[in-house]
Amino acid sequence: MRERSTPTRTVNEQIRAVVKVDPGDRIPFFCECGQATCHRSVWLSLDEFATRRANGGTILAHEPGRRRRPPPKVTVP
Numbered sequence: 001m002r003e004r005s006t007p008t009r010t011v012n013e014q015i016r017a018v019v020k021v022d023p024g025d026r027i028p029f030f031c032e033c034g035q036a037t038c039h040r041s042v043w044l045s046l047d048e049f050a051t052r053r054a055n056g057g058t059i060l061a062h063e064p065g066r067r068r069r070p071p072p073k074v075t076v077p
Contacts, residue, residue: 008032016049031061
């Protein structure tokens with residue numbers, strides 16, 4: 001069965017297509033739970049993202065055991 005396309009799923013696919021990161025680096029994707037009030041991030045590597053999609057899964061911040069990962073520290077010279 002084909003996954004239903006949602007705006008956040010489309011944005012996540014666009015992020016995956018254009019981002020350039022080192023293998024294993026995690027980047028924030030949007031939660032695809034479909035709740036209009038949910039603005040949570042899910043930090044995944046591109047490999048983790050691809051595995052999730054290959055299994056037909058969505059990206060959900062509300063999964064049991066998933067902890068919110070803090071954003072990386074940015075140093076401004």
